[in-house]
Amino acid sequence: MEMQSWNPAMRGAYMKGAYAAEAGQPLDSCPYKDKRKEDGRITWSRAFRYAWQDGWRDKWKSKSH
Numbered sequence: 473m474e475m476q477s478w479n480p481a482m483r484g485a486y487m488k489g490a491y492a493a494e495a496g497q498p499l500d501s502c503p504y505k506d507k508r509k510e511d512g513r514i515t516w517s518r519a520f521r522y523a524w525q526d527g528w529r530d531k532w533k534s535k536s537h
Contacts, residue, residue, distance in 0.1 A: 478523075485520045489527030493535065499528055 475483050485504065492501060502524050507517040 482519065482523045485523040486527035489524035489529075490531040491527075492524075493528040493531035499525065499532075502528070 475486060478486070489502070493499075502521055504517055504521040504524050506521060507515045509515060
């Protein structure tokens with residue numbers, strides 16, 4: 473994964489997810505909710521949620537092996 477090219481805020485969300493997995497927190501403990509605009513369009517919150525979940529999953533996989 474080429475995280476160096478990521479926005480620093482996205483890198484932070486990814487690392488928070490990895491730390492959560494390391495601490496034994498469940499995947500659904502993600503603090504980033506899927507927020508939507510009034511017209512139903514998505515916001516950047518989904519990108520942060522996915523970054524956090526990617527970090528969590530990557531750490532979980534590395535712990536499992």
